[in-house]
Amino acid sequence: xxxxxxxxxxxxxxxxxxxxxxxxxxxxxxxxxxxxxxxxxxxxxxxxxxxxxxxxxxxxxxxxxxxxxxxxxxxxxxxxxxxxxxxxxxxxxxxxxxxxxxxxxxxxxxxxxxxxxxxxxxxxxxxxxxxxxxxxxxxxxxxxxxxxxxxxxxxxxxxxxxxxxxxxxxxxxxxxxxxxxxxxxxxxxxxxxxxxxxxxxxxxxxxxxxxxxxxxxxxxxxxxxxxxxxxxxxxxxxxxxxxxxxxxxxxxxxxxxxxxxxxxxxxxxxxxxxxxxxxxxxxxxxxxxxxxxxxxxxxxxxxxxxxxxxxxxxxxxxxxxxxxxxxxxxxxxxxxxxxxxxxxxxxxxxxxxxxxxxxxxxxxxxxxxxxxxxxxxxxxxxxxxxxxxxxxxxxxxxxxxxxxxxxxxxxxxxxxxxxxxxxxxxxxxxxxxxxxxxxxxxxxxxxxxxxxxxxxxxxxxxxxxxxxxxxxxxxxxxxxxxxxxxxxxxxxxxxxxxxxxxxxxxxxxxxxxxxxxxxxxxxxxxxxxxxxxxxxxxxxxxxxxxxxxxxxxxxxxxxxxxxxxxxxxxxxxxxxxxxxxxxxxxxxxxxxxxxxxxxxxxxxxxxxxxxxxxxxxxxxxxxxxxxxxxxxxxxxxxxxxxxxxxxxxxxxxxxxxxxxxxxxxxxxxxxxxxxxxxxxxxxxxxxxxxxxxxxxxxxxxxxxxxxxxxxxxxxxxxxxxxxxxxxxxxxxxxxxxxxxxxxxxxxxxxxxxxxxxxxxxxxxxxxxxxxxxxxxxxxxxxxxxxxxxxxxxxxxxxxxxxxxxxxxxxxxxxx
Numbered sequence: 001x002x003x004x005x006x007x008x009x010x011x012x013x014x015x016x017x018x019x020x021x022x023x024x025x026x027x028x029x030x031x032x033x034x035x036x037x038x039x040x041x042x043x044x045x046x047x048x049x050x051x052x053x054x055x056x057x058x059x060x061x062x063x064x065x066x067x068x069x070x071x072x073x074x075x076x077x078x079x080x081x082x083x084x085x086x087x088x089x090x091x092x093x094x095x096x097x098x099x100x101x102x103x104x105x106x107x108x109x110x111x112x113x114x115x116x117x118x119x120x121x122x123x124x125x126x127x128x129x130x131x132x133x134x135x136x137x138x139x140x141x142x143x144x145x146x147x148x149x150x151x152x153x154x155x156x157x158x159x160x161x162x163x164x165x166x167x168x169x170x171x172x173x174x175x176x177x178x179x180x181x182x183x184x185x186x187x188x189x190x191x192x193x194x195x196x197x198x199x200x201x202x203x204x205x206x207x208x209x210x211x212x213x214x215x216x217x218x219x220x221x222x223x224x225x226x227x228x229x230x231x232x233x234x235x236x237x238x239x240x241x242x243x244x245x246x247x248x249x250x251x252x253x254x255x256x257x258x259x260x261x262x263x264x265x266x267x268x269x270x271x272x273x274x275x276x277x278x279x280x281x282x283x284x285x286x287x288x289x290x291x292x293x294x295x296x297x298x299x300x301x302x303x304x305x306x307x308x309x310x311x312x313x314x315x316x317x318x319x320x321x322x323x324x325x326x327x328x329x330x331x332x333x334x335x336x337x338x339x340x341x342x343x344x345x346x347x348x349x350x351x352x353x354x355x356x357x358x359x360x361x362x363x364x365x366x367x368x369x370x371x372x373x374x375x376x377x378x379x380x381x382x383x384x385x386x387x388x389x390x391x392x393x394x395x396x397x398x399x400x401x402x403x404x405x406x407x408x409x410x411x412x413x414x415x416x417x418x419x420x421x422x423x424x425x426x427x428x429x430x431x432x433x434x435x436x437x438x439x440x441x442x443x444x445x446x447x448x449x450x451x452x453x454x455x456x457x458x459x460x461x462x463x464x465x466x467x468x469x470x471x472x473x474x475x476x477x478x479x480x481x482x483x484x485x486x487x488x489x490x491x492x493x494x495x496x497x498x499x500x501x502x503x504x505x506x507x508x509x510x511x512x513x514x515x516x517x518x519x520x521x522x523x524x525x526x527x528x529x530x531x532x533x534x535x536x537x538x539x540x541x542x543x544x545x546x547x548x549x550x551x552x553x554x555x556x557x558x559x560x561x562x563x564x565x566x567x568x569x570x571x572x573x574x575x576x577x578x579x580x581x582x583x584x585x586x587x588x589x590x591x592x593x594x595x596x597x598x599x600x601x602x603x604x605x606x607x608x609x610x611x612x613x614x615x616x617x618x619x620x621x622x623x624x625x626x627x628x629x630x631x632x633x634x635x636x637x638x639x640x641x642x643x644x645x646x647x648x649x650x651x652x653x654x655x656x657x658x659x660x661x662x663x664x665x666x667x668x669x670x671x672x673x674x675x676x677x678x679x680x681x682x683x684x685x686x687x688x689x690x691x692x693x694x695x696x697x698x699x700x701x702x703x704x705x706x707x708x709x710x711x712x713x714x715x716x717x718x719x720x721x722x723x724x725x726x727x728x729x730x731x732x733x734x735x736x737x738x739x740x741x742x743x744x745x746x747x748x749x750x751x752x753x754x755x756x757x758x759x760x761x762x763x764x765x766x767x768x769x770x771x772x773x774x775x776x777x778x779x780x781x782x783x784x785x786x787x788x789x790x791x792x793x794x795x796x797x798x799x800x801x802x803x804x805x806x807x808x809x810x811x812x813x814x815x
Contacts, residue, residue: 084136
């Protein structure tokens with residue numbers, strides 16, 4: 001019915017109108033034809049909230065959801081489905097019918113800036129969660145967009161580098177979440193990645209976009225570019241990419257009409273692309289929406305409660321010596337660290353939103369224990385950039401890049417920061433300048449550090465004197481999607497209560513690739529070693545010390561990769577100093593992936609909290625206080641250091657971060673736990689690891705399997721402890737002999753169960769022939785090599801409770 005309607009409508013459009021449909025009209029909207037009854041489709045950034053049409057740093061307030069790795073740590077398709085449904089409501093609030101998510105790339109290594117946005121290093125866990133998220137979104141007629149297709153596992157030079165990956169690795173690892181989310185989830189949209197794949201840009205790649213995605217997997221939805229992700233007019237259309245985003249078009253429009261006239265693109269290819277977009281417009285119901293797009297703020301108590309529940313369900317108890325957690329009774333608690341009062345609720349980049357609220361761990365602990373029992377010290381900072389300068393500022397906009405003449409527009413702003421902001425009418429995005437003026441008053445006397453970074457030239461004047469300059473010395477760096485300069489800083493001594501006049505001047509540069517302006521000016525007081533000593537003194541006086549450490553959205557962000565696994569700033573020194581004085585030390589770690597823990601043996605407990613959305617502090621306090629319980633398992637292995645990772649363990653930079661425009665996936669199938677098992681490396685914490693406040697016992701597994709590998713595994717799980725909790729039964733399959741090199745074992749299924757004390761439940765894990773297969777490039781088929789396979793049932797990749805050997809027959813399975 002939908003395709004029939006789309007076929008009818010597409011043939012009512014002229015070639016010119018079909019071409020109009022193949023690009024956005026602006027950043028977030030597509031072309032509509034109300035005279036033909038075709039509404040304009042709106043999209044919004046995801047996957048951790050529906051941001052709407054505002055910039056990354058502003059826009060209509062909305063709900064901040066748990067990030068991808070937090071959802072991954074829940075190991076719960078059920079919760080992912082609920083989150084998808086709630087995200088759909090949020091998208092509709094913002095006038096959007098398509099959400100740009102989920103992000104289902106794999107965590108190839110520990111340093112990718114967008115690892116926080118992805119579910120897991122494992123394709124099966126990622127696929128199961130992706131299917132559920134798609135189902136949740138599309139159950140309310142909001143289209144899910146699978147991104148980024150394909151092999152986009154690093155942010156370094158992501159718009160030019162080629163990910164060189166052999167086909168078997170693509171098929172067995174990186175394709176799997178996309179394949180299953182298309183075949184089983186029925187996703188309506190796919191976004192191509194920026195990078196090249198084996199030399200060809202993902203947006204130009206006919207093999208991935210047409211041969212694999214459409215012909216082999218049966219995808220019948222729309223494929224869109226990542227924003228400004230096209231490089232030419234003809235290749236993307238011919239390869240099967242339907243929609244160029246954003247608009248106005250840079251590569252289509254008249255250029256595409258000319259290409260059709262020249263025979264470089266067929267009219268049929270244009271019609272097919274338009275048909276695919278109309279199919280999406282009809283599926284989402286946007287076809288019938290002819291009123292202008294509007295956005296509303298609509299915070300729901302039910303969504304807040306869901307986010308709080310998921311935050312606890314995703315919290316991973318890494319260590320808990322002496323049952324340090326939960327904290328019960330009314331002890332004196334010292335809350336220490338840079339993440340104590342700073343709410344770490346989301347990652348950075350296009351996944352960021354203007355959240356309704358941001359609850360810190362301090363907020364949550366106040367609710368759980370009351371102010372009389374708590375004390376606080378920051379100890380040190382962990383920011384990448386100085387805190388954004390906030391106040392009441394006047395902005396003057398000039399129609400040139402020299403700040404000359406009279407301003408063409410003036411407005412006010414509450415901060416000296418802008419990222420993907422809509423420009424005032426009449427301002428040319430490639431040729432303008434801005435002067436921002438105001439003042440701030442230091443709260444205390446001391447040394448203050450001023451910093452700025454921007455996509456164009458910038459300089460900061462304090463009390464009339466230039467103190468920070470990236471004007472004549474501007475050089476492209478690693479900030480703002482690799483469009484901005486690296487931070488430039490300067491220190492000044494300021495007096496408490498004395499107002500300081502500040503003026504920031506910005507001018508565009510002609511080197512913009514992504515055609516947006518962005519700037520950020522910050523100031524913060526410089527912490528000294530005395531701050532760590534004060535924190536240690538505070539800890540010595542408390543019964544329990546909670547150390548709130550980790551990273552933030554400045555570090556875990558789109559547009560750059562982490563410089564290493566070490567915690568930023570003086571946090572390791574802070575932990576060591578505090579642990580040496582504290583009676584009981586509990587570390588609450590918030591990050592988008594693994595970190596080094598040189599202090600692990602000095603602390604009593606470690607709770608990994610991720611970035612679990614706007615209710616972060618409440619959710620983590622629930623776990624700490626025992627009002628809830630830690631329900632998470634690691635979706636990514638935590639190595640001891642970079643030396644224990646496949647992409648960074650050697651000296652070949654072609655594997656990472658890349659050399660001469662190529663990132664070579666020489667490790668093949670062996671990432672994460674697969675690599676550790678192949679090399680016999682013991683990680684700091686294994687994939688799937690997560691402790692509980694209670695104890696569980698796994699009964700004997702019952703395997704019902706035919707000779708082809710079709711069937712299921714059943715296993716009883718008993719809560720033998722004294723508290724309610726959850727367990728995740730994980731099934732790994734290990735071929736006992738194989739005609740080709742294969743991982744030692746691979747996750748092929750799992751089941752999560754929550755139980756009260758003394759109760760027993762059953763986990764069912766389906767099995768199918770593909771679970772035993774490898775991909776054979778020569779025959780372009782999946783091969784099940786007949787023989788014995790060991791089913792390994794446990795609670796992490798390293799903690800295996802049962803092993804069962806099964807025999808399956810030789811088989812050849814289609815792609």
